[in-house]
Amino acid sequence: MTDVADRKRRAIDAIDDHAADIVEFAESVEAEPELGFKETETTKKVVAELEGMGLDVEENIAVTGAKARLNADTTAETNGNDEFVVAVLGELDALVNPAHPKANPETGACHACGHHAQLANLVGAAYGLTAAGVVDNLAGAIDFVAVPAEEYLDLGYRRQLVESGDVEFLGGKQELIRRGHFEDVDCAMMIHAGSDTPERVVTSDFSSNGFVGKFVTYEGKESHAGAAPEEGVNALNAAMLGMNAVHANRETFADDDHVRVHPIVTNGGDGVNVVPSDVQMESYVRASTIDAVNDANEKTNRALESGAMAVGANVEIEDYPGYMPLRTDETMVSAYDANVAEILGDDALTPGKPHLTGSTDMGDVTQILPGIHPYVGGFSGAVHARDFEVVDEEMAYVIPAKLTAMLVIDLLSDPEKQAEIRAAKAEKRSADEYLEVVRGMRETVVGEYKE
Ligand SMILES: [Zn+2]
Incomplete structure (x- = not known):
């Protein structure tokens, strides 16, 4: 043996x-x-x-x-x-x-x-x-x-x-x-x-895949949903338009990049007879490379912001580094x-x-x-x-x-395997370079369209 x-x-x-x-x-x-x-x-x-x-x-x-x-x-x-x-x-x-x-x-x-x-x-x-x-x-x-x-x-x-x-x-x-x-x-x-x-x-x-995680807040203006919707700014409509704009970008994602964007609404309004003024969403933007994550994330943020622009709401998008x-x-x-x-x-x-x-x-x-x-x-x-x-x-x-x-x-x-692994490690990012990449994914995007 x-x-x-x-x-x-x-x-x-x-x-x-x-x-x-x-x-x-x-x-x-x-x-x-x-x-x-x-x-x-x-x-x-x-x-x-x-x-x-x-x-x-x-x-x-x-x-x-x-x-x-x-x-x-x-x-x-x-x-x-x-x-x-x-x-x-x-x-x-x-x-x-x-x-x-x-x-x-x-x-x-x-x-x-x-x-x-x-x-x-x-x-x-x-x-x-x-x-x-x-x-x-x-x-x-x-x-x-x-x-x-x-x-x-x-x-x-x-x-x-x-x-x-x-x-x-x-x-x-x-x-x-x-x-x-x-x-x-x-x-x-x-x-x-x-x-x-x-x-x-x-x-x-x-x-x-790697990903960026995001928290999205649309801020509109409350008003009576039946009596005076014209006085309000509907943050839920902003969120729906933002989400649909994300969908409109999906055909631009290359198959090889394996992009996945999957937003959810975590707060869609507070009472059915009030125009929603505070709507929250979360999403991941995933892809197979860091460059593809960053590219898809930029498009996603642009799309989410467009919903706010369309109805005159404000939006804040907080991006956190997800996983690589x-x-x-x-x-x-x-x-x-x-x-x-x-x-x-x-x-x-x-x-x-x-x-x-x-x-x-x-x-x-x-x-x-x-x-x-x-x-x-x-x-x-x-x-x-x-x-x-x-x-x-x-x-x-x-x-x-x-x-x-x-x-x-x-x-x-096995010293040979150790040498191969150390050679592979030398090709990778240092911890400091890695930290620079992930810290670069922390970002807050603000769009203000509310009068
Ligand atoms: Zn697990």
Whole structure:
């Protein structure tokens, strides 16, 4: 048995030994869902697991969240290189869907995106990698990072955190980048639950959209809706025209850019017999590249403003950086896929390289670091929907932990792969360049047409 194969065998055995603990941990997280930047109990559960393995844990790294570093072997030769650092991430937060059977009755929070399975992957991989003999004589380190706030929601609360200076960004990984948590890291990985994917399959090679998030306020003038509409300025009409103007721009979006603009009205008026004077909307503007996001966003803002102009209302559009497009790293994908083929067989791999039109702040991490974000099976129902559930505990919770541990072993054992990943990292933005791009997306557009 080769050295690498022996290390993998030890890690897998340790994960199998702890399979019941991993499942129990995942179910405990699932039973107590918490929204982003509020994941205090979930953080405590991860901390307890990592501390139980003898790791030193840094807590509340971005309001909530935790991080622990496992130095593979401080006595191992680094051949003059800095030690190679791999970050393994797991997302702490739930989302809101009160219709989900496991939703918290007060907050509506539920793990309908399977983030509890990501934490099982994180903790399970840590069981494997801290086991005896797995990383001995390997130079390098592994950061286990429990990341807050991936779902881009509950934004009233998050904007308060921005105003109070507790965070600058609305997403947890963006905030961790800003705080320097990826500064000495070479690459990053996590897993995600596949949507409606009960089978034992894995999609590791894909790209995804980035986006800008926006809050839109149309200000009109109240008046009696029956007796004197001519005295009012109808902010709902401004919003409807703005939305239709967005639709009129859709034919200008290039197919390859995968643009998605999906506004909702969050307040359409206060009373049916009053001309609406305060109408609020939210939207994302998504696309496959940062340039395409910025282009579609400019058109969207122009269109939204036109609704205000048409009826003589005012409009304020507040843009916040959403998440950046995700790009997967070839070296990591091919090593990951080889491990998938070994454990689950060749048929388990999704062929091709799809572009997914959703978004994740793992995209932000992959703007500065080589990374992967494989979708794994074991779940039925669509992610975020009421029928989303784990149907194969071993596939959802235990097998990904093995795949993660195996990839970490591959990377720490192979100087050639490390060199490839470092070369790929050198092609990416620095954290400062990344921060300049996302800060450039924060913008307030004001159109004043009210007399
Ligand atoms: Zn998710």
